[in-house]
Amino acid sequence: MSEIxxxxxxxxxxxxxxxxxxxxxxYLIFYTSLTPTVYTDVxxxxxxxxxxxxxxxxxxxxxxxxxxxxxxxRFSAEAxxxxxxxxxxxxxx
Numbered sequence: 001m002s003e004i005x006x007x008x009x010x011x012x013x014x015x016x017x018x019x020x021x022x023x024x025x026x027y028l029i030f031y032t033s034l035t036p037t038v039y040t041d042v043x044x045x046x047x048x049x050x051x052x053x054x055x056x057x058x059x060x061x062x063x064x065x066x067x068x069x070x071x072x073x074r075f076s077a078e079a080x081x082x083x084x085x086x087x088x089x090x091x092x093x
Contacts, residue, residue, distance in 0.1 A: 005036040009053035046084035
């Protein structure tokens with residue numbers, strides 16, 4: 001996932017970096033890294049993997065689509081990776 005998110009959203013323009021740093025000073029929000037990151041979290045239904053990346057707001061849907069399509073393609077190529085999701089079973093007597 002790190003490879004994919006870096007390939008698709010790793011190039012943050014110089015102008016965007018300047019704007020983020022200006023906003024950081026104005027709103028006291030500080031980032032130690034502006035590069036794409038994958039976070040891992042253990043949740044009730046398994047392991048949650050979350051990707052954080054910066055992009056032009058007008059391009060977010062396009063970038064998001066490219067990233068998730070690449071992730072799903074890569075996961076489907078691996079026999080030992082299953083995607084978990086919350087389910088509910090209802091049994092009637």
